[in-house]
Amino acid sequence: MKYTELGRTGLSVSRLCFGALTIGPLQRGLAPEEGSKVLLRALELGVNFVDTAEMYETYDHIRLALQRFAGRGQVVVATKSYAYTRAGMLESLERAQKGLGLEVIPIFLLHEQESSHTLRGHWPALEVLLEAKKAGIVQAVGISTHHVQAVMAATAIPEIEVVSPLINKTGIGIQGGSREDMLAAIVKAAEAGKGIYAMKPLGGGHLLGEWAEALDYLLPMDHIHSIAVGMKSIAEVESNVAFFQGRRDLPRPQVSSRQLHIDYWCTGCGSCVAACPNGALELSDGRAAVALHGECVFCGYCGASCPEFAIKVI
Ligand code: SF4
Numbered sequence: 001m002k003y004t005e006l007g008r009t010g011l012s013v014s015r016l017c018f019g020a021l022t023i024g025p026l027q028r029g030l031a032p033e034e035g036s037k038v039l040l041r042a043l044e045l046g047v048n049f050v051d052t053a054e055m056y057e058t059y060d061h062i063r064l065a066l067q068r069f070a071g072r073g074q075v076v077v078a079t080k081s082y083a084y085t086r087a088g089m090l091e092s093l094e095r096a097q098k099g100l101g102l103e104v105i106p107i108f109l110l111h112e113q114e115s116s117h118t119l120r121g122h123w124p125a126l127e128v129l130l131e132a133k134k135a136g137i138v139q140a141v142g143i144s145t146h147h148v149q150a151v152m153a154a155t156a157i158p159e160i161e162v163v164s165p166l167i168n169k170t171g172i173g174i175q176g177g178s179r180e181d182m183l184a185a186i187v188k189a190a191e192a193g194k195g196i197y198a199m200k201p202l203g204g205g206h207l208l209g210e211w212a213e214a215l216d217y218l219l220p221m222d223h224i225h226s227i228a229v230g231m232k233s234i235a236e237v238e239s240n241v242a243f244f245q246g247r248r249d250l251p252r253p254q255v256s257s258r259q260l261h262i263d264y265w266c267t268g269c270g271s272c273v274a275a276c277p278n279g280a281l282e283l284s285d286g287r288a289a290v291a292l293h294g295e296c297v298f299c300g301y302c303g304a305s306c307p308e309f310a311i312k313v314i
């Protein structure tokens with residue numbers, strides 16, 4: 001496994017980052033015990049970087065894996081919160097410390113920023129993270145985003161040290177510009193010293209059929225320090241680790257197609273429509289419906305926002 005310096009954070013991370021969304025209830029729905037075994041295998045094979053979020057509900061899975069890996073090496077966990085107030089972020093911080101069983105959170109991000117405007121709106125929450133960094137509770141602070149404009153806005157803010165942007169071979173899911181626009185913004189952010197770790201390299205599952213080509217598209221890019229790949233089985237972990245170690249003679253991981261399922265008991269409240277970062281949903285005849293099929297990256301964010309548990313990625 002290759003390791004890189006994550007910008008100027010002082011953190012050394014594996015080029016393969018374990019994306020934990022897939023093991024949790026928004027996707028595969030593995031129980032914490034079962035999910036922890038998948039992550040533990042990745043840690044044993046040299047992956048030292050884990051990406052999660054408060055919304056993913058995978059803190060229990062990660063805590064169990066970290067407990068079992070204790071004494072065998074440092075693990076860099078990045079988490080995220082949608083909090084935009086001081087009180088909200090203080091709660092998120094405490095929830096992460098307790099949930100992950102960590103006194104110090106290596107990386108804490110503002111989840112899914114869209115532009116300089118949303119960053120301004122989240123400033124009270126960002127201030128809490130910066131204070132936590134000063135107090136030694138957080139090691140590095142940053143943002144995650146699907147939006148080109150948010151990468152550009154973060155580049156201009158010295159306090160932001162880590163950016164997790166959406167980037168992949170076909171550009172699926174990128175908001176506010178093309179794949180080239182996003183790459184140009186990423187290069188500028190990296191040159192400004194930000195640590196960059198890519199999300200959705202497989203387009204949330206759309207590119208699973210061209211898994212090797214999609215990863216080979218990002219792997220040569222030095223400006224991208226690490227790549228978060230969602231993994232939900234030990235077989236997938238082993239394939240991805242081997243691929244990142246340079247093996248190209250591997251069978252492709254089993255491809256299981258994903259789809260968005262909306263149940264009949266949807267009340268049409270619109271919460272999922274507002275939560276979708278890609279504008280892929282609409283209300284039609286009083287129910288949620290997919291408006292733009294090509295735009296859904298199966299992130300599961302809509303499911304997390306549904307009070308009726310009526311929408312999910314299956
Ligand atoms: S429809 Fe749901 S799963 Fe698809 S991109 Fe939007 S929030 Fe994510």
Ligand code: SF4
Pocket residue numbers: 262265266267268269270271272273287288305306307308309310311
């Ligand atoms: S959040 Fe749930 S109940 Fe509300 S519109 Fe979306 S699917 Fe329907």
